[in-house]
Amino acid sequence: MSIEDTIREQLAKHPVLLYMKGVPEMPQCGFSAKAVAALQSTGVPFAYVNVLQAPAIREKLPSISQWPTFPQLFVNGELVGGSDIVAEIADKGELKPMLERAIAAKAAG
Helix, strand or coil, X not given: CCHHHXXXXXXXXXXXXEEECEECCEECCHHHHHHHHHXXXXXXXXXXXXXXXXXXXXXXXXXXXXXXXXXXXXXXXXXXXXXXXXXXXXXXXXXXXXXXXXXXXXHHC
């Protein structure tokens, strides 16, 4: 399986997926920490990929998503954005409903 296929499979499998540096319990950069904090504030579960442990994904994903930096949040396979965008929509109260809809849609099949 190619790296692109792996990424597409991850995006299809997880309704809420954060590509980040580190893990939620120990982010390895401030931007990833900011995105994780925003996601955790919603109480909605999310999957993650530590791109520091997956250098091929770290290299390939920006060309797929057209987003050059990490973290990158995907909801229902669509790029939402990086840490500033995630924090902004969380502050507006829009993140939690977006994530809940994604989880519900995935559960409905």
